[in-house]
Amino acid sequence: MSTDPNDVMKFEGSGKIRDVSFLTTAQNPDIAYLKQSLVDVLCTDEKGHQYIIEMQVAKTSGFEKRAQYYAAKAYSRQLNCGEDYTQLKAVIFIAITDFIMLPNTPDYRSTHIILDEKTYNHDLKDFSYTFLELPKFHQSIDELSTLIEKWMYFFKHAEETSEEELRRIVGSDEIIYQAYEALNRFSWSEIELNTYEQEEKRERDAQAIIKQKLIDAKEEGKADERKHFVRNLLRKGWSDESIIDNLEITPLELSIIKKELDLMSDS
Numbered sequence: 001m002s003t004d005p006n007d008v009m010k011f012e013g014s015g016k017i018r019d020v021s022f023l024t025t026a027q028n029p030d031i032a033y034l035k036q037s038l039v040d041v042l043c044t045d046e047k048g049h050q051y052i053i054e055m056q057v058a059k060t061s062g063f064e065k066r067a068q069y070y071a072a073k074a075y076s077r078q079l080n081c082g083e084d085y086t087q088l089k090a091v092i093f094i095a096i097t098d099f100i101m102l103p104n105t106p107d108y109r110s111t112h113i114i115l116d117e118k119t120y121n122h123d124l125k126d127f128s129y130t131f132l133e134l135p136k137f138h139q140s141i142d143e144l145s146t147l148i149e150k151w152m153y154f155f156k157h158a159e160e161t162s163e164e165e166l167r168r169i170v171g172s173d174e175i176i177y178q179a180y181e182a183l184n185r186f187s188w189s190e191i192e193l194n195t196y197e198q199e200e201k202r203e204r205d206a207q208a209i210i211k212q213k214l215i216d217a218k219e220e221g222k223a224d225e226r227k228h229f230v231r232n233l234l235r236k237g238w239s240d241e242s243i244i245d246n247l248e249i250t251p252l253e254l255s256i257i258k259k260e261l262d263l264m265s266d267s
Contacts, residue, residue: 041053049091050092051094
């Protein structure tokens, strides 16, 4: 599970994330207890910039070095043989950690870039690292205002959030609700998941039946309308050929309509 880099990095317009793929191949079952491992996610924006997103639950030695290693690998793999270095695009590493990674940094969100040690000029712009440390996030539901704050609350408190609290958190941000719903389904048992999917299928089937009935009713209305026109034209003495040409129906359709009109008159 990862947050939206558009929200974390505050990207808009042409810089928004457009493509998401897995960095590694791994099984990703729908049910939590069947899931074997987490995978890192690679995102690409419209400008070609790459974003590595990782959720780290347990504190591990050398995590900050691994972040730099992943970014360097993603950067070096961009070029094919013979391509120019100017084709290289920026790589942004985003990590959500369930432990304090940077004890000397007070804020839960920190971004690290390469600066000149004297002038602080930012000339080397192709690498950046953003860390979101959950233990440092202490805001209550009433204090949530930005989308990134809602994401942080989601990552830290999703499993213990009530339906009433969820409605307060979500507000107009539908993406947050979708994340809670996905997590809820992820924790179901096989029986619960099957029941949910059967109910979804029942609802889809019911909607399909209603849709077909509306189509049939529309077609039936057209048939009644054609029948009414044919009756009036026959009463006015129109020939079969004229009726077929003007109503744009086939001779067979006209024959069927005339038989139905005869049955109606006999009844």
